[in-house]
Amino acid sequence: MKIRKEKILLNISLIISFLLGCFCWKYINLEFNDPGIRGIYADNQFNAFNEILRYIVFIFFPISTYLIYNFFFEENTLDKIKFFFITKENNFSKKIIYINICFSIIILIILLEFLSINFPNHLIDTYHEGQKLSSAYKSYLDGSLWSGSYITVGIFYETLSSKFIWQLFDHISIGLTRFTDVVYILVLKVALIVLCYLVTKQTSLKPILANLFFIINATFLVSLLDYNTATLDLISYREIPIIFLTILFIMTNLMNNNILVLILISLMSILSMFWGVDRGLVCNFLIILMLINFFLQKDFKKLFYLVGFISLFWLFFYLFNKVEFFYFLENTFLIIKDFGYIYGIIHPVPFSDDMNSSRATKTLFLIVLSLIVSLSLIFTKEKHFPLQFKRLLLFLAIIGTTSYLYALGRSDGPHIKQIFGFQIIFFSFFIFNEILNKFSNKIGSLVSMISITIIITIFLFFSNIKLNNILSYQERLVKYLYKPDSNFLSKQDNLTINELKSYSFQDNCIDLFTYDASILYLLRKKSCTKYYFINSLGSKDNQRKFIKEIGVKTKYIITNGKTDYWDPIHKKYAIVNDFISTNFYLDKDASYMIMKINKN
Numbered sequence: 001m002k003i004r005k006e007k008i009l010l011n012i013s014l015i016i017s018f019l020l021g022c023f024c025w026k027y028i029n030l031e032f033n034d035p036g037i038r039g040i041y042a043d044n045q046f047n048a049f050n051e052i053l054r055y056i057v058f059i060f061f062p063i064s065t066y067l068i069y070n071f072f073f074e075e076n077t078l079d080k081i082k083f084f085f086i087t088k089e090n091n092f093s094k095k096i097i098y099i100n101i102c103f104s105i106i107i108l109i110i111l112l113e114f115l116s117i118n119f120p121n122h123l124i125d126t127y128h129e130g131q132k133l134s135s136a137y138k139s140y141l142d143g144s145l146w147s148g149s150y151i152t153v154g155i156f157y158e159t160l161s162s163k164f165i166w167q168l169f170d171h172i173s174i175g176l177t178r179f180t181d182v183v184y185i186l187v188l189k190v191a192l193i194v195l196c197y198l199v200t201k202q203t204s205l206k207p208i209l210a211n212l213f214f215i216i217n218a219t220f221l222v223s224l225l226d227y228n229t230a231t232l233d234l235i236s237y238r239e240i241p242i243i244f245l246t247i248l249f250i251m252t253n254l255m256n257n258n259i260l261v262l263i264l265i266s267l268m269s270i271l272s273m274f275w276g277v278d279r280g281l282v283c284n285f286l287i288i289l290m291l292i293n294f295f296l297q298k299d300f301k302k303l304f305y306l307v308g309f310i311s312l313f314w315l316f317f318y319l320f321n322k323v324e325f326f327y328f329l330e331n332t333f334l335i336i337k338d339f340g341y342i343y344g345i346i347h348p349v350p351f352s353d354d355m356n357s358s359r360a361t362k363t364l365f366l367i368v369l370s371l372i373v374s375l376s377l378i379f380t381k382e383k384h385f386p387l388q389f390k391r392l393l394l395f396l397a398i399i400g401t402t403s404y405l406y407a408l409g410r411s412d413g414p415h416i417k418q419i420f421g422f423q424i425i426f427f428s429f430f431i432f433n434e435i436l437n438k439f440s441n442k443i444g445s446l447v448s449m450i451s452i453t454i455i456i457t458i459f460l461f462f463s464n465i466k467l468n469n470i471l472s473y474q475e476r477l478v479k480y481l482y483k484p485d486s487n488f489l490s491k492q493d494n495l496t497i498n499e500l501k502s503y504s505f506q507d508n509c510i511d512l513f514t515y516d517a518s519i520l521y522l523l524r525k526k527s528c529t530k531y532y533f534i535n536s537l538g539s540k541d542n543q544r545k546f547i548k549e550i551g552v553k554t555k556y557i558i559t560n561g562k563t564d565y566w567d568p569i570h571k572k573y574a575i576v577n578d579f580i581s582t583n584f585y586l587d588k589d590a591s592y593m594i595m596k597i598n599k600n
């Protein structure tokens with residue numbers, strides 16, 4: 001009866017602490033220091049650090065409540081924590097009957113699904129897709145990276161991805177760039193299957209149940225995303241580095257002292273930053289946790305190798321191209337410092353009438369719940385949760401927690417939605433492990449579950465396989481990759497671009513003062529300055545840098561874009577607008593205005 005009262009006390013305390021975090025959310029308001037960047041934060045006198053502080057406080061209340069409860073009401077709490085983090089468990093990779101066959105079949109189905117897809121033919125997004133096309137085109141021409149373009153997301157996402165495939169096919173097209181997105185989705189699907197495969201090997205399920213665990217989770221996880229690149233999924237292919245790092249984390253346990261695994265983890269430290277700054281920061285935080293884990297376990301050999309390889313790869317980057325290295329550092333620092341103020345949308349208050357509040361509250365609740373569940377496993381001794389499986393669940397809970405920082409930077413519905421996939425992955429592994437262990441001695445229920453799983457698998461996978469598309473894949477792919485860019489533009493956009501092309505630019509570069517970044521690519525012109533993606537310009541210092549480069553390099557500037565109304569560009573970047581108005585004159589007034597430098 002005593003234990004029951006304690007548990008009731010814990011549950012009541014957790015509910016109160018969760019509500020307390022919600023209550024305190026809107027009362028956390030740091031003093032606003034104007035960074036000189038116009039945006040939603042500045043318009044509302046809102047300090048960007050409020051978002052992070054509110055999030056930390058929100059998580060702190062329930063997590064600290066749970067830990068305090070364990071220290072007061074549970075025995076040997078410190079010993080359990082010490083055992084969890086310090087104990088080196090023997091490599092646990094059990095043999096599971098038929099799992100390799102199941103793995104091969106699911107991978108085959110995913111490949112057949114990939115060959116069955118219809119390639120994305122929606123009209124170009126002049127803003128987002130322009131971000132990937134125009135920077136890549138400039139690098140394709142002059143080989144520049146951070147020195148040539150002010151990178152907002154990551155050099156691979158914005159520049160190298162499209163550039164590499166254009167070089168591979170010796171052809172430039174929107175179709176090729178979009179095809180890379182489709183390939184990345186395939187890579188993420190395969191990575192999720194590999195993750196399920198390795199996680200299954202760390203469970204304590206009986207062989208038949210383990211096969212079922214793998215099939216259910218594999219089916220469930222790959223359904224989180226599809227090949228429709230015009231829509232948003234519950235998990236984005238931009239999470240590939242984090243999923244890869246999770247796979248490598250498991251492999252450090254399954255493959256003791258494997259140097260190749262440590263090299264790959266080290267390589268992720270730098271490659272993840274190239275892929276995307278936000279994902280790169282999360283990956284490097286996770287790598288730091290791995291180093292701490294090796295230190296606590298006194299596994300100094302792994303610690304030494306990992307630190308050494310990380311240092312070696314960063315040193316190689318520095319020595320290989322010192323100029324780009326320092327541009328990378330400057331670019332990354334400025335984006336981290338300014339991003340919130342440039343793109344920030346104030347996060348909705350939990351349980352309020354704010355837009356997207358219900359979605360945010362649901363996600364925040366599951367983040368806290370995943371942390372509590374993973375921490376609770378530290379203090380339990382259930383046989384169906386082996387030590388390495390517990391550690392993996394805690395690792396996934398930390399990923400879900402840190403990844404929500406993306407949404408804090410831009411708290412709209414789509415960005416909050418894409419974080420939800422990590423919560424699904426965590427609870428998918430946890431819940432199905434619990435359920436299947438309870439069915440371990442119920443053969444009848446097992447047969448029923450296997451039948452249901454087979455039906456679900458057939459429905460989810462085979463429904464997307466189209467034999468005609470598979471047989472005509474090569475022909476369809478060639479047509480798609482070499483399809484003229486005009487096919488991805490509306491009639492009006494084609495008229496506008498042809499009108500701009502008819503203008504006799506007397507230079508091989510032009511600049512934009514519009515958010516429509518794709519114009520540079522569509523005109524096959526590179527930007528004269530680094531600031532091709534104007535919405536990332538941000539601070540007054542960057543505006544002045546842009547002006548300085550314009551004064552030296554630029555003869556023509558295109559203005560009056562169709563997306564400029566989102567956040568009126570002449571107000572957001574008033575310094576640049578005044579400079580252009582003073583030093584350039586209107587040379588052609590059409591759908592877009594062409595401004596030419598005033599030689600006088």
